[in-house]
Amino acid sequence: MTVPADVLVVGASAGGLAVAEALRRQGHRGGLTVLGAEPHPPYDRPPLSKQVLRGAWERERAHLRSAEQLGALEAEFILGDAAVRLDVAAREVLTASGRTLRADAVVLATGVTPCRLPGQDGLAGVHVLRTLDDALALREHLLAGPRLVVVGEGVLGAEVAASARGMGLDVTLAGLGPAVLADQLGDRIGGALTRLHAERGVGLRLGAAVRELTGSGGRVTGVRLATGELLPADAVVVAVGARPATGWLAGSGLRVDDGVVCDARCRAAPGVYAVGDVASWHHEGLGRRLRLENRTNAVEQAQVVAAGILGGDRPYVPVPYFWTDQYDVKIQAYGLPSAAAEVEVAEGDPEDGRFVALYREGGAVTGVLGWNMAKAARLRRPLVAGTMTLAAAPAVNVSTRA
Amino acid sequence: MNITVDADKCCGAGQCVLLAPDVFDQNEDDGIVVLLDATPPEALRAAVREAAEVCPAAAITVEERP
Numbered sequence: 001m002t003v004p005a006d007v008l009v010v011g012a013s014a015g016g017l018a019v020a021e022a023l024r025r026q027g028h029r030g031g032l033t034v035l036g037a038e039p040h041p042p043y044d045r046p047p048l049s050k051q052v053l054r055g056a057w058e059r060e061r062a063h064l065r066s067a068e069q070l071g072a073l074e075a076e077f078i079l080g081d082a083a084v085r086l087d088v089a090a091r092e093v094l095t096a097s098g099r100t101l102r103a104d105a106v107v108l109a110t111g112v113t114p115c116r117l118p119g120q121d122g123l124a125g126v127h128v129l130r131t132l133d134d135a136l137a138l139r140e141h142l143l144a145g146p147r148l149v150v151v152g153e154g155v156l157g158a159e160v161a162a163s164a165r166g167m168g169l170d171v172t173l174a175g176l177g178p179a180v181l182a183d184q185l186g187d188r189i190g191g192a193l194t195r196l197h198a199e200r201g202v203g204l205r206l207g208a209a210v211r212e213l214t215g216s217g218g219r220v221t222g223v224r225l226a227t228g229e230l231l232p233a234d235a236v237v238v239a240v241g242a243r244p245a246t247g248w249l250a251g252s253g254l255r256v257d258d259g260v261v262c263d264a265r266c267r268a269a270p271g272v273y274a275v276g277d278v279a280s281w282h283h284e285g286l287g288r289r290l291r292l293e294n295r296t297n298a299v300e301q302a303q304v305v306a307a308g309i310l311g312g313d314r315p316y317v318p319v320p321y322f323w324t325d326q327y328d329v330k331i332q333a334y335g336l337p338s339a340a341a342e343v344e345v346a347e348g349d350p351e352d353g354r355f356v357a358l359y360r361e362g363g364a365v366t367g368v369l370g371w372n373m374a375k376a377a378r379l380r381r382p383l384v385a386g387t388m389t390l391a392a393a394p395a396v397n398v399s400t401r402a
Numbered sequence: 403m404n405i406t407v408d409a410d411k412c413c414g415a416g417q418c419v420l421l422a423p424d425v426f427d428q429n430e431d432d433g434i435v436v437l438l439d440a441t442p443p444e445a446l447r448a449a450v451r452e453a454a455e456v457c458p459a460a461a462i463t464v465e466e467r468p
Contacts, residue, residue: 014458021455044460046413061411064460295458296415303456323413330414330432354431374433378416 003311004104004271005030010083010093011109012036014044014295015276017064018302019107020075026306032075033101035093037082037110040132041070046295048135049159050325054166055139059132083110086252088269105309108249108260108274109302112242112293117151119213125220126213126236129156138237145234146170149223151210152239153177154184155324158193160237161202162326172203172231174223179206181324185331186339189357189369192350193326200327205231242293244278259291264315266305273305285317285388286336294322319385330370332377335359335384337367346380348373356380403447404465405440405454411461418453418462425450435461 007023009016012034020034036042043062051057070077078099085094092102114128125145127138138160142148148164150157153175161173177183179190180197198204209226213236222232244259254268255261259280262268266281274281276298280291297320304316323332337343341359348355348371356376359367364387370377405425414433418426425446427436442450454462 018455025451025455044458046458296417296456299456299458303452321415321417323415325413332414332416332433370433372431374414374416375428375430378419378428378433381420 002104003028003030004309006103007032007105007107007309008091008093008101008103009034009107009109010086011107011111011276011278012038012042012077012079013109013111013276013298014042014064015111015298015302016107016109017042018299019109019275019306020073022303022306023309024073024075026310028306028310031103032073033103034075034077035081035083035095035101036077036079037096038131038133039080041065041067041077041079043132044295045130048132049129049156050163052132052135053129053139053142053160053163059136062132082248084248086249086254086272088253088272091271105271105273107305107309108268108272108278109276109298110245110248110278112277113245114238114242115240117210117213117238117240120238122218123213123215123220124218125215125234126238128238129160130242138235141235142167142169147232147234148172148237149174149231149233149235150237150239151175151223152237152241153180153182153206154239154241155181155322157237157239158197158326159324160239161197162200165200165202166327170203171201172205172233173197174205174208174210174225174231176209177206180204182339184339185333185337185369186341186343186359188343189331189337189371190339192371193329196327196329203231205229242277244280244291246278261289264317265308265313266301266316267308273308275301275305281316283317283388284315290320292320294320296321317389319381319388328372329353330372330374332370332374333367334369334377334381335365335367335388337369341366343369347376358383403441403450404467405437405442405450406463406465407435407437408459408461408463409434411459413459413461415458417456417458421453421456422446422449426453 042064180193182190260274262281264282283290337359354372365383
């Protein structure tokens with residue numbers, strides 16, 4: 001194949017930056033443009049719900065690279081201008097300000113957009129948390145009033161609740177699931193996390209649907225649950241998941257189905273690739289399509305996409321990984337731990353607040369989780385890596401090799 | 403090459419250890435990076451550069467020096 005002269009990366013967050021850096025490191029000497037909807041240089045999102053929200057970091061500390069490092073990339077960064085249309089055949093992107101950008105290869109790295117609750121818009125004091133500006137606005141608000149209600153018991157909601165407790169706020173966490181992170185990590189670990197939040201003084205309303213946000217004079221006053229209970233609030237954080245930011249691809253002809261549908265090499269069309277939260281690609285190890293919303297996926301996928309643009313031909317077969325920090329607990333999770341798996345403690349002891357747990361489905365290890373035991377968890381990563389990559393080699397009959 | 407790490411930024415993902423185990427290690431409990439070799443030999447430098455790029459906390463800085 002022909003190596004493209006010019007590459008356009010749509011999205012200037014972790015995934016977009018990583019594609020640009022990997023292209024240069026892997027030898028791309030041609031044109032390189034990075035288009036970002038936000039006005040900020042590339043910054044890191046995981047600290048937004050923790051260090052930035054708590055005020056432990058100044059905002060600049062969340063920047064992923066210094067101005068010098070960005071300059072050394074010799075890429076043109078166009079920031080504060082969103083992509084609004086893609087012409088796949090011409091590999092041409094139209095932006096909100098009216099620019100037309102054309103390239104030989106286009107990388108879609110537009111991430112996700114937070115879901116909102118009905119009635120949320122136009123009600124002051126109700127926040128989502130996705131961007132740096134979101135985090136700073138929420139922090140301002142938390143400093144102004146003592147009662148926070150977090151809607152959503154996933155990673156983001158739990159981290160916001162923990163950070164707000166650390167700031168001394170009165171926090172209630174309401175969510176549909178039976179336990180904190182039960183959807184992601186199952187009842188056993190979810191139960192331990194629920195106890196952790198209860199011990200730290202978070203009011204918990206789990207298995208609870210939200211009926212409505214209540215307000216007065218355009219400001220939020222509380223969250224009404226389906227049970228009728230009213231949780232009074234000075235501020236509300238809505239952390240009920242996110243959707244791939246693919247609205248701008250409508251009419252492009254690209255297949256969009258919970259993300260940009262890609263092949264095993266993260267290609268959506270000839271010369272068009274997707275990376276990060278927005279990409280739904282075929283994981284050859286699992287034999288199915290997968291979309292991951294986690295930080296390490298964005299940069300790992302970027303390595304494969306950059307190589308592919310430069311003529312490489314390797315599938316993207318990662319071992320998924322995410323971490324979450326809540327209070328003094330650091331959780332690391334490899335593979336795909338799920339609520340359906342059997343969970344077994346392999347090392348350490350939950351009573352001591354440090355352990356490694358294995359997730360098994362059908363006898364195979366599908367996930368490894370460390371609870372304040374990061375290194376030991378990483379050392380068991382090969383257990384799940386074996387499961388996810390052996391399936392990629394159909395010529396080998398795994399069951400007869402033992 | 404001279405490597406510095408920011409333990410305060412590090413999130414304990416261990417990506418650097420997977421890429422360059424002779425240069426990086428982790429603390430047992432919190433998984434925070436431990437720098438084993440701040441001036442690694444040529445053969446390890448490509449892996450170190452990749453580790454710095456993929457670090458999910460941007461906690462690794464590589465200064466290229468002749």
